[in-house]
Amino acid sequence: MSMLDFQDGELERIEAQVYERARRRGGIDGRDAARELGISVEEAEEVLKNLRSLHLLRAVGGAGVPADAPDERMEAVPVELAFGLLSGGMEHSLREALDSLGAARRGVAGLRAVFQTLTLEGGNGDGPLRIPDTGTVNELIEEAASACVEEVLTCQPGGGRPAELLKEAVDRDLSMLGRGVRMKVLYQHAARRDRPTQAYVEKAVGHGAQVRTLADLPPRFIAFDRSVAFLEDEGAADGATVVTQPLTVRFLCRVFDVAWTHGTPFRSSVENSAVAEGIQRSIIGMLADGMRDDMIARRLAISLRTCRKHISEIMQRFESETRFQAGFAIREYVDAEALGTPSE
Missing domain, CATH: 1.10.10.10 (Winged helix-like DNA-binding domain superfamily/Winged helix DNA-binding domain)
Known part of the structure; x- marks a missing residue:
């Protein structure tokens, strides 16, 4: 036939x-x-x-x-x-x-x-699709970027990005910005001290991108036109998951929007007081949850030495001589904040 x-x-x-x-x-x-x-x-x-x-x-x-x-x-x-x-x-x-x-x-x-x-009885055809190899993921991201017409949202936890990845991304991102695509990028505060990231941000912002930082971020993802998102698989060496299901993509973009409202505009100069305060507030919350110093450092993409320096300053702030005293004072402080009442 x-x-x-x-x-x-x-x-x-x-x-x-x-x-x-x-x-x-x-x-x-x-x-x-x-x-x-x-x-x-x-x-x-x-x-x-x-x-x-x-x-x-x-x-x-x-x-x-x-x-x-x-x-x-x-x-x-x-x-x-x-x-x-x-x-x-x-x-x-x-x-x-x-x-x-x-x-x-x-x-x-x-x-x-x-x-x-x-597929009514066999599952949702628009469900997450696991792409196991990084090469295929990069090709799909390039194709999605070429088709993007309105907005791209990028969440980049983990401190500064490798220089070779930033070099690959800059032409793609400048091309989108040149077509009038809105671009918002979130980094962790630790990225402010990374020279390749500083250079990338300076170039992207110069072409209209908006970049902010937070102490802690959701997992890495990039969303195009709020219709398709690529999520990093935490713990996996390669690949990513592609999401096109509208409700899921809207949820991811909403998480980004909430984080964005709390972000601080990226500055390549020495971190200001608002950034330092944001890092210490995150550390206070993690100490209250019982996290170890090394876990906190990894979560915030900072060195263990820097993390312990912040913890020492927090102990002085709470007038604590030992970690036990600090832990007790921090829990009281966090509980009081949750209830909306001032701590003594």
Whole structure:
């Protein structure tokens, strides 16, 4: 049966079935699709080609496998991310091709409707997608950045970032800023003393970015147009998780917004009193929770020596000669603040 022989809606249904199999299994190739759906390898290749053109599948890659070969393995891209890449990229580079863009959007929308029907009982097709390798994550972030048209939010805990990562990010970020994309970046206070980060912030702010710092931050993530977010998997050496489910993305962006309101504008000069006070308030809360010095230092991305210097100043502030006395005074102080009453 030729692809032209499919009845109305049948092609979309086959494409949705192939996409669903790729999503659930982590990948699919032409021979697998042909065998499982009872179609020829040539027809299966055409289906994969169509899905790839809609950014719903991307090549996993592999040595010795030619592009578009039946054995070339494809992995699924989240539907919302594919929609953003397709429409955003076409709007940016092919604004004159409005008819083509509308047809492409209708194609994705129609396929998504069929896909949602197929997955009503099998789970949410827009759920988090774990991407195991950093190379693929970086490629997807680059694609999402190219399609971004309104806003990007970045949360970067852990102090200063490696110079090589900042060098890779600066051209991408300046390109977004040049297109009028709003950019907000959160770092921890410790990043203020990092020279590569200082240089990156100076350049980004000079092109319109806003950068603030806090003592403590949520896990690392980046969100584009409040529609897709990439989250670092804490404890994992590589990869990330892509989230497109609207409620989850809105929640992450709301967490960012709350943190942003408490942030202090980034300054590369010696940290001011507001920053030092923010660090010490965080340490007070962590001491009240019984955290060890080394745990606090890691959480705030500061050295153990700096952490203990702050703790010594806190003990003087509470007029405590021992850690036991300080712990008792701190707990009273934290409890009084929680109740909204002044501590003696």
